Amino acid sequence: MVRRFRGEFHQKVDGKGRVSIPAGFRRVLENGDPAWSEGKSPEFVIVYGDHRRQYLECYTLEAAAEVDAQIAELPRGSIERRMLERLFNGQSLPSSVDETGRIVLPAKLRTKIGLDDTAYFIATGDTFQIWKPETFDEVEAARTEAWLDQQPEDFDPLTLLDKTRGG
Template sequence: MSIPAPFRRVLEAGDPAWTEGLNPELVVVYGDKRRKYLECYTMQAIEEVDEKIESLPRGSVERRMLQRLFNGQSHPTSVDETGRLVLPAKLRQKIGLTGEAFFIGAGDTFQIWEPETYETEEQAATDEWLDELPDDVDPLIYLDRQPGE
C-alpha cells in the first residue's frame, strides 16, 4: 500500500538512521485482539515506548504484558523506494484489509484502518461523543485544558 507523502515525511524525521536516498524504518504494532487497526510508530516513538516499558519493575505483570503487546505483536519494516509499505497477509487479515486503507495521523504515529471498519466503529464513537456535548460547545476548547480537567 502507498503511504501518504506527509506520513512518509514523519517517518523520515522519526528515523535517526534515515538520510536522503534511504528508506525510513518503522514498526507496525498490531497489538491485542481488541485492536481493529494497525498502529505505525516512527523509530523514535517506538524507542520511547520501549524505554517506558523498561522503566517498569522487572517481573511485573504490566511490564511482561506490555512487552508482549509491543515487542511480541509488532512488525519492524521499512517504506520501499516507491513510498509503499508491504504488509504481511497476517496483518492485513487481522484488520480485514482487502483493498484500500484509511490512514489517521497522530503525531509520530499513524493508524491504518479498513475504511468500513473505521466508519462504522470509530466514527460512530466520535459522533456519540460529539452528540453528548452541548450544541454551543466547540471541541477545540479541550485543546487549552490541562489533563484531568
C-alpha cells in the same frame, strides 16, 4: 524539529499487500528515523496488538523508543511490564518504506484487520493508524459522533486543552 502526522487518506492495496504511504506521512517517518538519510528507506514499527485491536498503529522509530523507555521503567518481572512488552514489542513488526513510497502489509496483518483493496490511513499525532475503511466508519467514526453528540451545541474541542494547563 518534531513533526506530526496529519490528515486522512484512502490508499489502494494491491494483491501482494503493497500500499503507498501518503507523502506527508513519509516525511514524518524519515524525520523520526535517526539513521535515515537521503536515498535510504525510512524504518518504522507497525504494532498490530491483541485480538481486540481492529487497526494497525504505526510508530516512528523515535516514538517507539519513547514507549520502550516507559515500559523499561516498570519493575522487571512485573505483570504490567510483561504484558506491555508482549503487546507492544511481541505483537509488532519492524517495517520500512521502499523506494517507491510503499510498504508491504503481510497477509497476517491484512487478515487481522480484514483489509481488502483499500486502506484508510488516519493521523493520530505521533503515530498513524491503518484501518479497513468500513471498520473505521462503524467503530471510530461512530464513537466520535456519539461523543460529540453528548457535548453542548456550541462545544469547541480545543477547550479541552485548557484542562492540560490547569485552566
